[in-house]
Amino acid sequence: MLFSDISVIDHLGQSWEHMYLATAGNSIVWLDSQPPPAELVEGGEVYDGKDKVLLPGLYNMHCHVPMTLLRGYGEGLPLQRWLEEKMYPFEALMDAEDMYWGTLLGVYEMLASGVVSFSDMYMRLDGIFQAVLESGIKANLNNPLTGDDNTDIRRDIAYLEVEQLIKDCATTEGRIIAEAGLHAEYTSSERVVRDVVAWAKEQNLQLQVHLSETQKEHEECKQRHQGLTPAAYLDSFGFFDQPTVAAHGVYLEDQDLELLREREVTIAHCPSSNLKLGSGIASVANFLRHGVAVTIGTDGAASNNNLNMIEEISLAILLAKGVNRDPSLMVATDILPIVSSNGAKAQGRCDCGSLEVGARADLFVLNLARPHLQPVYDLAANVFCSGQSADVVLTMVDGQVLYRDGSATFIDLERVLFEVNRIRAEKLRQLS
Numbered sequence: 001m002l003f004s005d006i007s008v009i010d011h012l013g014q015s016w017e018h019m020y021l022a023t024a025g026n027s028i029v030w031l032d033s034q035p036p037p038a039e040l041v042e043g044g045e046v047y048d049g050k051d052k053v054l055l056p057g058l059y060n061m062h063c064h065v066p067m068t069l070l071r072g073y074g075e076g077l078p079l080q081r082w083l084e085e086k087m088y089p090f091e092a093l094m095d096a097e098d099m100y101w102g103t104l105l106g107v108y109e110m111l112a113s114g115v116v117s118f119s120d121m122y123m124r125l126d127g128i129f130q131a132v133l134e135s136g137i138k139a140n141l142n143n144p145l146t147g148d149d150n151t152d153i154r155r156d157i158a159y160l161e162v163e164q165l166i167k168d169c170a171t172t173e174g175r176i177i178a179e180a181g182l183h184a185e186y187t188s189s190e191r192v193v194r195d196v197v198a199w200a201k202e203q204n205l206q207l208q209v210h211l212s213e214t215q216k217e218h219e220e221c222k223q224r225h226q227g228l229t230p231a232a233y234l235d236s237f238g239f240f241d242q243p244t245v246a247a248h249g250v251y252l253e254d255q256d257l258e259l260l261r262e263r264e265v266t267i268a269h270c271p272s273s274n275l276k277l278g279s280g281i282a283s284v285a286n287f288l289r290h291g292v293a294v295t296i297g298t299d300g301a302a303s304n305n306n307l308n309m310i311e312e313i314s315l316a317i318l319l320a321k322g323v324n325r326d327p328s329l330m331v332a333t334d335i336l337p338i339v340s341s342n343g344a345k346a347q348g349r350c351d352c353g354s355l356e357v358g359a360r361a362d363l364f365v366l367n368l369a370r371p372h373l374q375p376v377y378d379l380a381a382n383v384f385c386s387g388q389s390a391d392v393v394l395t396m397v398d399g400q401v402l403y404r405d406g407s408a409t410f411i412d413l414e415r416v417l418f419e420v421n422r423i424r425a426e427k428l429r430q431l432s
């Protein structure tokens with residue numbers, strides 16, 4: 001496919017007009033201000049780039065994708081009641097087929113906002129895996145461990161599901177990656193943390209964890225563990241010896257950030273979820289000051305309430321500027337690596353996340369011929385501060401168009417909407 005005469009913003013935040021980008025197979029084979037030689041793009045589609053801008057595909061680095069089924073359920077409750085009275089009882093009724101439909105709904109939303117890959121924590125992984133496989137998107141999946149001193153993780157369903165997922169992923173050529181997960185310090189005993197670390201090392205799995213999301217979690221950890229913060233506590237078990245994505249980090253202290261930088265941990269900043277659940281506002285400016293790798297995640301749709309990455313990025317930009325009273329923060333050269341190459345690196349995808357010849361053809365195109373996107377002085381500002389996900393007209397993963405002009409290639413939206421409403425009605429009946 002040849003994107004002809006199109007504006008481009010790359011993974012470093014540099015932008016150009018009148019560019020030519022060609023893909024062949026799963027890779028980018030040409031990126032230049034001159035058209036490629038005819039033989040390079042012979043027989044492929046030519047995409048007219050007039051009034052369009054092409055960017056590297058976005059990475060949604062923290063999600064619980066089937067929670068689309070719980071969107072808007074239990075609104076207005078404080079966190080603990082929201083979890084115990086609404087989320088947990090509903091989730092206990094969800095089977096693998098429910099996960100499949102909830103995942104397709106969530107992946108549709110993500111593709112429609114330029115996302116090419118996501119990191120996810122949830123259960124009944126077979127249903128999630130099947131939906132991800134069919135949709136064409138990339139994902140790093142895990143079912144996070146929790147438990148007390150009596151928990152033998154190797155008998156736990158979360159462990160068994162991930163072990164099966166490792167086998168299932170072997171045939172996906174790296175498109176879907178199995179990871180180990182620890183839900184959080186406050187939901188795990190020392191034994192569980194130690195065993196998860198040993199397992200991750202044994203199987204060489206990357207890790208995902210919720211870290212210092214709320215003040216309560218952060219302070220109670222210090223009380224429980226002789227002043228150790230959640231980051232310091234996990235580090236004492238060698239947790240960060242494996243590549244790790246830590247979600248939230250709202251209450252990370254300066255010494256935690258030094259530790260995370262040294263251990264090359266990536267933070268998934270989830271501003272909407274932190275605001276909605278009243279957790280607070282993470283200091284991205286401080287993360288960047290300490291040189292910690294930052295990415296952005298939507299979290300699940302129950303605490304957001306959507307999986308719209310364009311909106312999430314826009315919010316992250318505004319919050320960083322506002323909270324720090326510094327409009328120079330989060331300009332294009334900060335944002336683009338955060339939403340593309342940092343995510344690819346954290347997911348262990350070394351040939352992804354950049355717009356350059358030889359990289360995987362993971363990208364999205366936005367239509368600039370919209371009233372709120374004209375005129376253009378600063379292309380990246382128009383995309384992320386004026387843009388809406390409805391302006392996304394094409395999303396490509398591994399050289400394959402997965403979303404175009406309002407439709408996902410491999411997801412039947414009408415069927416998905418029917419199924420999720422069937423599931424909603426069934427669950428409400430069972431819960432009443």
Ligand SMILES: [Zn+2]
Binds near residue numbers: 063247
């Ligand atoms: Zn989460």
